[in-house]
Amino acid sequence: xxxxxxxxxxxxxxxxxxxxxxxxxxxxxxxxxxxxxxxxxxxxxxxxxxxxxxxxxxxxxxxxxxxxxxxxxxxxxxxxxxxxxxxxxxxxxxxxxxxxxxxxxxxxxxxxxxxxxxxxxxxxxxxxxxxxxxxxxxxxxxxxxxxxxxxxxxxxxxxxxxxxxxxxxxxxxxxxxxxxxxxxxxxxxxxxxxxxxxxxxxxxxxxxxxxxxxxxxxxxxxxxxxxxxxxxxxxxxxxxxxxxxxxxxxxxxxxxxxxxxxxxxxxxxxxxxxxxxxxxxxxxxxxxxxxxxxxxxxxxxxxxxxxxxxxxxxxxxxxxxxxxxxxxxxxxxxxxxxxxxxxxxxxxxxxxxxxxxxxxxxxxxxxxxxxxxxxxxxxxxxxxxxxxxxxxxxxxxxxxxxxxxxxxxxxxxxxxxxxxxxxxxxxxxxxxxxxxxxxxxxxxxxxxxxxxxxxxxxxxxxxxxxxxxxxxxxxxxxxxxxxxxxxxxxxxxxxxxxxxxxxxxxx
Numbered sequence: 001x002x003x004x005x006x007x008x009x010x011x012x013x014x015x016x017x018x019x020x021x022x023x024x025x026x027x028x029x030x031x032x033x034x035x036x037x038x039x040x041x042x043x044x045x046x047x048x049x050x051x052x053x054x055x056x057x058x059x060x061x062x063x064x065x066x067x068x069x070x071x072x073x074x075x076x077x078x079x080x081x082x083x084x085x086x087x088x089x090x091x092x093x094x095x096x097x098x099x100x101x102x103x104x105x106x107x108x109x110x111x112x113x114x115x116x117x118x119x120x121x122x123x124x125x126x127x128x129x130x131x132x133x134x135x136x137x138x139x140x141x142x143x144x145x146x147x148x149x150x151x152x153x154x155x156x157x158x159x160x161x162x163x164x165x166x167x168x169x170x171x172x173x174x175x176x177x178x179x180x181x182x183x184x185x186x187x188x189x190x191x192x193x194x195x196x197x198x199x200x201x202x203x204x205x206x207x208x209x210x211x212x213x214x215x216x217x218x219x220x221x222x223x224x225x226x227x228x229x230x231x232x233x234x235x236x237x238x239x240x241x242x243x244x245x246x247x248x249x250x251x252x253x254x255x256x257x258x259x260x261x262x263x264x265x266x267x268x269x270x271x272x273x274x275x276x277x278x279x280x281x282x283x284x285x286x287x288x289x290x291x292x293x294x295x296x297x298x299x300x301x302x303x304x305x306x307x308x309x310x311x312x313x314x315x316x317x318x319x320x321x322x323x324x325x326x327x328x329x330x331x332x333x334x335x336x337x338x339x340x341x342x343x344x345x346x347x348x349x350x351x352x353x354x355x356x357x358x359x360x361x362x363x364x365x366x367x368x369x370x371x372x373x374x375x376x377x378x379x380x381x382x383x384x385x386x387x388x389x390x391x392x393x394x395x396x397x398x399x400x401x402x403x404x405x406x407x408x409x410x411x412x413x414x415x416x417x418x419x420x421x422x423x424x425x426x427x428x429x430x431x432x433x434x435x436x437x438x439x440x441x442x443x444x445x446x447x448x449x450x451x452x453x454x455x456x457x458x459x460x461x462x463x464x465x466x467x468x469x470x471x472x473x474x475x476x477x478x479x480x481x482x483x484x485x486x487x488x489x490x491x492x493x494x495x496x497x498x499x500x501x502x503x504x505x506x507x
Contacts, residue, residue, distance in 0.1 A: 024050045026119030027079070027107045028202045029150065034126050035085075036194040036213035037166065039099055041126070043073075044083035046203060048109035048117065053079035057116075060093055061104035061123045068120040070106065079109060099212065102128040102145045122150035127157075127211035129195045133218045136307030140183040140191065140216050147197035147209050154199045159183070162192040162213070184311070189220045224250040224303045227314035229341055230282040230395055232299070234319050234405040236388075240290040243282040244301045244314055245396065246275070252311070254304035257285060264298045264316040264340075291405050296321055296337065317341050320349075320389050320404035330375040336389050336404055338369060346391045354386050384490070385409050385439075411439040415494060417484065420501040423468045433500050434465025435484060442488040448500075449481040456480075468502045477502050 030044040043058050055077045063069035071093040074084060088094045088103070106123040110116040125148035132141045147154050159172040159181060174181055183193075195211040230243035246255075253274050258267035270290075275283055283301075291297075298318050302310040322336040334351060351371050354360035364371055373387070386408035392401045416436040425431050434446070440462065448457035448466050456475075457466045466482075468475055479499045486494040 024048065024053070024109050024111045024115045024117045026117035026122060027056050027109055029105070029107055029122065029124045030081075030083075030201045030203070030205070031149070031199075031207040031209050032103070032105050032124040032126050033209040034103075034212050036160075036162070036210050038087075039089075039212060040085055040087050041103065041105075042083055042085045043105045043107065043124075044207075045081070045107045047080045047082075050109060050111060050117075052112045053109045054112050055079075055110050056082070057108045057110065058084050059106045059108060059120065059123075061106060061120060062093075062095075064104065064123075068123075070120050073105070075110075100128070102126050102148075104148070124149040124209075127195050127197055127209060129193070129211040129214050131193065131214040131216050133216050137309040138185050138218070138221075138305055138307065140185065140193075140218070141180065142183065142193060142195070142214065143180040144195045144211055146179060147199065149199065149201070151202060152199050154197050156198050158196040158198065160194050160196055160210075162194070163188075185218055185221070185223075187220060187223065189217060191216050191218075221251045221305075222249060224252065224312050227301050227303060227312060229314055229317045231400045231402050232317050232319045232339060232341060233401075233403040234291045234388075235403075236386075236406040238289055238291040238405065240287040240297075240299070240319060242285045242287075242299060242301075242317070244285075245282045246301075246303070248275075248281055250303070252303055252305055254306075254308065255283070256302050256304060256310070257287070258300050258302060259290075260298040260300075260316065261295055262297075267298075267300065267316075291319065293321065293323065293405055293407065298340070315340070320391070320402065322387065322389050322404040322407050324387055324407045324409055326409055327372075332373040332375070332385070332387075332409060334371045334373065334387055334389070334407075336369055339402065341402070342393045342395065344393055344395075346393060349389050349391050352388050352390060354388075385411060413440045413488070413494070414438040415440055415484070415486070415496060417482070417496055417498060418500065419498070420503055421466075421468055422503050422505050423474060424504055424506055432465040432467050433482070434459075434462070435496070437462060440486060440488075440494070442486050445483075445485045447483045449483070450475075451478070451480070453481075462486075466500075475502060477504050 025048050027045040027048045030046060033042045055075045056079060057075050058073040059070035060073050061070050088098045102125045104123045104125040106119050108117045108119050127144050127147050129144040154176040156176055157174040158170045160168050161171045162168055172181055192213055192215055194213045197209045199207055201207050224247040226247050228245040230245050232242045234240055255273050256269045257271040259270045260267045296318060298316040300316045301314040303312045305311045318340045320336050320339050325333045327333050348365045348367050350362055351364045352360055353363045386406050388406045389404040390401055392399055414437060421433045422430050444460060444462045446459040447455055450456050456470045479501050481499050484496040
């Protein structure tokens with residue numbers, strides 16, 4: 001019987017102890033935020049899952065060092081998904097520097113049993129932003145405190161610029177582990193910014209917390225609005241010549257020329273210049289000995305501010321890079337790159353061939369990036385055959401022509417001399433004494449001598465030969481001596497001596 005009495009007493013005691021040990025769960029904080037326009041604070045939370053909640057209390061956390069300390073902001077006589085918006089200016093519990101620091105808040109629930117949650121360590125903190133304007137470089141620097149929330153992780157920070165009648169625009173998105181950024185100046189003397197943290201709360205809902213508004217004032221400069229490539233060519237001496245249309249209505253006059261080898265990503269500065277703000281456009285540049293046929297180079301022009309920092313870049317441009325391959329003695333294959341220059345595209349590419357006597361001729365045109373040059377057997381432009389490519393486009397109502405590098409192929413000359421002529425032949429080439437040649441140019445001279453060594457004929461034109469006469473009178477059949485001399489443009493001298501037989505055979 002004693003056991004049957006004792007067991008219920010223990011059970012009742014344990015039940016009472018369990019009831020007294022039940023804890024009140026705090027309302028989970030959803031977010032805290034600052035209104036950038038009026039500095040009002042918003043604290044949002046979800047209902048406490050515990051029963052019999054009489055009210056919830058919003059607490060301001062003013063000390064987080066060791067023992068967290070809080071002051072009451074307001075009691076809300078309900079338990080539901082709710083929020084509180086208030087101004088810190090009207091509450092004595094906040095310090096004077098309250099608008100120059102992040103603020104932390106927690107929410108507790110109070111039950112009708114007299115019990116309450118203790119959630120001070122589950123606080124959330126607002127984002128506090130500050131701005132600084134530097135002169136060199138002229139930049140706006142924003143720095144902010146991290147948004148802190150119990151068991152939440154920030155996904156990103158958004159930099160919001162406010163213009164006009166409170167028009168908001170996201171101008172940058174920053175990784176969650178970054179708490180600072182820099183902003184380029186523009187034409188506005190005064191600018192406004194705030195930071196917005198984006199995250200998911202404990203319920204998995206996306207929330208946004210905004211910081212205070214920061215205002216910046218800086219000197220207003222006229223920044224260049226554009227740098228547009230106009231042309232890029234390569235001279236026969238491998239100088240790269242470029243022209244850019246630049247904005248001359250600006251307060252800055254410094255420019256740098258940059259080059260990237262092989263790609264359009266990694267640029268280095270290779271030249272600098274200053275242009276009066278009332279300067280002439282297009283701006284023309286000449287980079288001596290700059291072109292190398294072994295690499296593809298990209299170029300761009302950058303405008304500098306008064307501190308020497310780039311503020312605007314032109315698009316990267318490349319010249320036409322031509323290569324020539326000798327597929328056979330009389331066949332050359334030309335290939336070239338399409339230049340990065342005009343958005344309007346290109347007219348057909350024109351192929352120009354010239355030789356060491358200074359004569360140039362257009363030998364074809366194509367829309368492709370290659371061309372085959374078939375040389376004839378009697379081709380006589382010289383042993384040094386050179387090519388370049390050119391193309392044109394209308395740029396700002398002006399016809400602009402650009403050229404590639406000049407690429408040459410050295411040929412071995414040929415000079416074949418006949419040993420007889422027949423003035424009566426029906427075949428024209430057999431009636432005249434003149435050499436057959438290929439890749440020969442320069443100062444040419446042909447001399448014919450009689451049996452006594454007297455000169456009876458001279459020609460300085462390789463295409464004009466001897467027909468076996470003197471002053472129009474036929475000479476007797478027999479052997480006559482000749483001397484051929486060619487002084488090549490490269491200084492080489494060609495000489496041929498021998499005899500030519502004049503025969504009279506009736507066809």
